[in-house]
Amino acid sequence: MLAENINYKDVLKKEGMKSTKHRFAILELLEQSESPLTAEQLFIMLRAKTASINLSTVYRTLDTFTSKNLVLKSSRVDDGKVRYELNQHEHKHHLYCVSCHKLISIEECPIGELKQTLKNKIDFEVTGHNLEIYGYCHNCRKVHNNNAQ
Amino acid sequence: MLAENINYKDVLKKEGMKSTKHRFAILELLEQSESPLTAEQLFIMLRAKTASINLSTVYRTLDTFTSKNLVLKSSRVDDGKVRYELNQHEHKHHLYCVSCHKLISIEECPIGELKQTLKNKIDFEVTGHNLEIYGYCHNCRKVHNNNAQ
DNA sequence: GGAGAGAATGCAAATGGAATGCATTTGCAA
DNA sequence: TTGCAAATGCATTCCATTTGCATTCTCTCC
Incomplete structure (x- = not known):
């Protein structure tokens, strides 16, 4: 193989x-x-x-x-x-386009600071998370905006 | 009623x-x-x-x-x-304790800046998101840490 | 390399959350 | 009050996932 x-x-x-x-x-x-x-x-x-x-x-x-x-x-x-x-083992999230159903991977992750805040404020120890972001991708934005006008 | x-x-x-x-x-x-x-x-x-x-x-x-x-x-x-x-209509997320299965509501939301970044970088228009954070809550942290020692 | 033990797989049937078709009931506008 | 559309109950179906069991395959030890 x-x-x-x-x-x-x-x-x-x-x-x-x-x-x-x-x-x-x-x-x-x-x-x-x-x-x-x-x-x-x-x-x-x-x-x-x-x-x-x-x-x-x-x-x-x-x-x-x-x-x-x-x-x-x-x-x-x-x-x-x-x-x-x-x-x-690299951290990754996905953008989900509600129009064309495409999934886009991103490397940005906004949890870092929040993690520290939660630890300080309420002593919650974050071990993981799921983030699901949805919206309109570049292509669908064009279509979407045109139709709206 | x-x-x-x-x-x-x-x-x-x-x-x-x-x-x-x-x-x-x-x-x-x-x-x-x-x-x-x-x-x-x-x-x-x-x-x-x-x-x-x-x-x-x-x-x-x-x-x-x-x-x-x-x-x-x-x-x-x-x-x-x-x-x-x-x-x-107020924005809220939940912390999920993997030990005692409690759900804790928080008001913090780390998506704001990311939203702008995504718009600028790849022209993705965020319309919504789900964030699910898991870890150990205050009480379970104590137990967890004691057992680990 | 071959045998034996235990893990992985195939198959069919079961499970369980969710959706649906249809007859009946109910809310509400005229 | 009446009539119609929307809401509900009930039985059934759908469909993703799980499970039990018999069979097949991996891998270790000789």
Whole structure:
């Protein structure tokens, strides 16, 4: 297989997980994807790509990966579906365009100062957060503004 | 009924919705609740309180309220359930304690500057956001730290 | 390299939150 | 008060996710 799979093999081993082709395939797809994917999206892509896989395997694998912190899980009010993405250990958020449904990744994160404030003010120790920002992307802004006039 | 119901009556009317006892009851419960509620939590509370109501009515009512912007909808990775709260039109976020599962409301919001940055940098117009912060609350921090030593 | 143990997978069925179709009831304007 | 549209109840369906169990596969140890 490919070079990165050897990489993943070690990662899985370190976490006490067995290396299987399904797991490699899922990791690879998540790695290639620019935005978080639902279990079903992954399932369809996997069917097209590898021999065959069962949807429950996809769910179980994603669950295991999430518990080992290899994968991050997020949910969206929008359609109620849960999405998964590789934990790149770099901090990232997504902008969601309510018009064209595009997801845009950003590196900015405004939580830093708030974290300190919360610690000082009410002794709350922040360990993580989800931020979901929605609005109009560049393209849709143009359309949106034109229609409004 | 109570004074605030007269209030709600006008609100509903303005939005072109009929005033019913179920709607008042739901609004009242949401008003009294300190944290967002699931449809089912509301259903159980309503059953205990008013004569009888159907779960699908709860869902439909919350949906209608949400579309009229009287109610805000949010979802949590935690249990995957959707929660509803009254739209108080004041901006608010919640801290979620991963240890005791308490929800704490805060008024701080760190999105302001980011909003401007996004507009300038990539012409993204933010219209809304969800922020979910998790960590250890004051009480659990004490326990947590003691155990860690 | 091969056997054995335990983990991973496939398959089918179950679960559970949410949505829906339709008959009935209710709110409200005229 | 009456009539109509909106709201509700009830039963059913939908659909994402989970689960139990039999089978297959990985990996360790010899």
